[in-house]
Amino acid sequence: MSTVKINRIIAMATDPIYVGTGGFTIGRVDNTIVRDPITRIPKIPGSSMAGTWRYYMALELVSQIKEKQPHLNDIKNESDKSFDGKINQFIQSDKCDSFWKTKADKEWQKYCGNLIAKISCAGQDETSQANIENAPFEKNKENKSGHCGHCIVCKAFGFSKNDLSNQGMLFFSDLSILFFPVYTRLGTKWITSPKLLNKEIDIAENQIKTSKGDERHLNLGWLNLEVSGKHNISDVEKYKLEAKNIIIVPDSLISQIINSNLEVRTSVSIDPITGAAKDKALFTSEAIPRGTIFCGEVRGFNREGGNSLPKLGDIWRALNDSKQYYQSLGIGGMTTRGFGRMEILGELS
Numbered sequence: 315m316s317t318v319k320i321n322r323i324i325a326m327a328t329d330p331i332y333v334g335t336g337g338f339t340i341g342r343v344d345n346t347i348v349r350d351p352i353t354r355i356p357k358i359p360g361s362s363m364a365g366t367w368r369y370y371m372a373l374e375l376v377s378q379i380k381e382k383q384p385h386l387n388d389i390k391n392e393s394d395k396s397f398d399g400k401i402n403q404f405i406q407s408d409k410c411d412s413f414w415k416t417k418a419d420k421e422w423q424k425y426c427g428n429l430i431a432k433i434s435c436a437g438q439d440e441t442s443q444a445n446i447e448n449a450p451f452e453k454n455k456e457n458k459s460g461h462c463g464h465c466i467v468c469k470a471f472g473f474s475k476n477d478l479s480n481q482g483m484l485f486f487s488d489l490s491i492l493f494f495p496v497y498t499r500l501g502t503k504w505i506t507s508p509k510l511l512n513k514e515i516d517i518a519e520n521q522i523k524t525s526k527g528d529e530r531h532l533n534l535g536w537l538n539l540e541v542s543g544k545h546n547i548s549d550v551e552k553y554k555l556e557a558k559n560i561i562i563v564p565d566s567l568i569s570q571i572i573n574s575n576l577e578v579r580t581s582v583s584i585d586p587i588t589g590a591a592k593d594k595a596l597f598t599s600e601a602i603p604r605g606t607i608f609c610g611e612v613r614g615f616n617r618e619g620g621n622s623l624p625k626l627g628d629i630w631r632a633l634n635d636s637k638q639y640y641q642s643l644g645i646g647g648m649t650t651r652g653f654g655r656m657e658i659l660g661e662l663s
């Protein structure tokens with residue numbers, strides 16, 4: 315039997331967010347962003363969430379325990395000597411715990427597999443041809459190490475080695491837009507729709523609902539629409555929004571309004587050698603604007619026979635402790651050009 319625990323993820327873009335498709339051009343935009351293939355509404359793919367959060371968890375872990383880890387050779391010697399080179403047996407043994415130079419402060423950091431955790435446990439695996447027993451000690455031709463296959467990061471997000479692959483304990487859904495900011499004559503408002511909210515709301519084609527309901531007409535960007543009455547959306551504090559700024563638009567319009575209010579920027583490619591602008595190097599990029607609220611989920615699987623696996627509760631705490639990196643390092647591309655930062659709201663448990 316395996317058990318599943320689902321946590322909702324709510325995120326707010328604090329910069330425009332660019333998660334590119336790599337090479338498609340739509341109209342005048344050169345660098346397009348990932349969209350849902352059916353609704354055409356932009357989204358952040360679950361694979362981007364998993365990749366960034368894996369890196370942030372490894373960053374947080376290594377920065378907290380680097381000074382507490384023993385020398386890698388001590389681990390190798392012990393596992394060769396007492397466990398026939400089977401590092402996984404060493405990690406599950408009573409001996410394991412005594413190898414810490416000093417104990418980590420937090421339970422999730424004390425997990426025995428973390429004795430050999432490295433920053434290279436995130437990112438592309440440079441030693442995927444290694445066998446699991448030797449993975450923590452292996453290096454590739456460029457002297458780079460890869461996923462260790464034993465620490466909380468590798469177990470939570472998965473790894474694939476020559477003789478053992480592990481799916482990981484976490485599955486990230488895509489992050490979809492829940493509330494999207496648009497300019498109106500009354501200031502910035504956040505639009506959403508019945509489908510985005512997963513709610514039945516009675517609303518006519520080409521009409522919108524506001525919290526007051528008496529504006530008669532209101533512009534959403536360049537589109538002027540009739541206000542047909544009040545909505546009863548409240549309880550939006552958890553999204554850092556106010557109910558008075560929420561507007562409901564019909565499902566038939568939401569994609570069009572979002573797509574015509576994306577951030578579009580023109581940039582110049584700089585030649586890295588001369589430091590000057592490249593010839594004909596002007597390009598445009600679209601992005602999801604600052605202030606957009608996303609939602610999605612992460613599922614945690616507790617697999618059977620997983621007595622060597624970290625506890626799911628510890629993985630949620632590890633995710634909570636590393637989510638602040640989204641506010642400084644962000645997600646997606648062009649993070650050096652002021653794109654990509656976001657805030658994960660609320661706690662996972």
Ligand SMILES: [Zn+2]
Nearest residue numbers: 435462465468
């Ligand atoms: Zn690892």
